[in-house]
Amino acid sequence: MFPANKPSNRAKRGAQMNKQGFTLVEVLVAIVIVGIALVSLIAANSSFTSTNDYGVKLSTSEFLIEQIREMTRLLPISDPNGGTTFGPEESALADYDDLDDFDGSDGLGSEFSPPINSERVSLSDFSSFTQKVTIQYVSASDFQTVVNDGTTGFVRVTVAIFLNSKPITSASWIRATY
Numbered sequence: 001m002f003p004a005n006k007p008s009n010r011a012k013r014g015a016q017m018n019k020q021g022f023t024l025v026e027v028l029v030a031i032v033i034v035g036i037a038l039v040s041l042i043a044a045n046s047s048f049t050s051t052n053d054y055g056v057k058l059s060t061s062e063f064l065i066e067q068i069r070e071m072t073r074l075l076p077i078s079d080p081n082g083g084t085t086f087g088p089e090e091s092a093l094a095d096y097d098d099l100d101d102f103d104g105s106d107g108l109g110s111e112f113s114p115p116i117n118s119e120r121v122s123l124s125d126f127s128s129f130t131q132k133v134t135i136q137y138v139s140a141s142d143f144q145t146v147v148n149d150g151t152t153g154f155v156r157v158t159v160a161i162f163l164n165s166k167p168i169t170s171a172s173w174i175r176a177t178y
């Protein structure tokens with residue numbers, strides 16, 4: 001007769017294996033698996049951070065475009081004092097009083113760096129950004145086609161945003177001259 005509580009051979013082997021613990025190969029495999037998981041996690045986190053960072057830049061750019069839109073929204077197309085310069089008749093930004101004043105004295109547009117808000121105040125917190133404002137007459141039948149100044153009834157305002165000289169985004173809108 002066998003004693004009722006005598007352990008079986010299988011149970012003995014199990015107990016022996018438990019005493020041995022993990023083999024070196026098992027430990028190495030575990031380290032490799034954990035390493036792969038960590039690398040994947042770090043890569044995913046890096047990708048998320050990069051996407052999030054671009055989102056912040058884009059949101060800031062949209063905000064800076066909106067400042068120009070707000071600033072120029074109520075400006076007349078022609079100089080209220082009768083000036084006919086397509087560009088500024090005035091020397092200071094604070095005195096610009098018609099839309100084409102923002103096309104710059106060289107006709108290549110105005111650049112603001114640091115950018116400005118709708119009250120024409122410099123935004124030093126965003127000093128790495130630049131707003132470039134361009135004013136152009138466009139064809140009445142195709143707003144994509146630039147024409148000679150004063151030859152149509154439509155003016156296109158374009159604001160491009162740069163971050164450390166790299167273009168981020170831009171927006172255009174049309175103003176009718178009548």
Ligand SMILES: [Ca+2]
Nearest residue numbers: 079089097098
């Ligand atoms: Ca003016």
Ligand SMILES: [Ca+2]
Nearest residue numbers: 085087100101
């Ligand atoms: Ca002007």
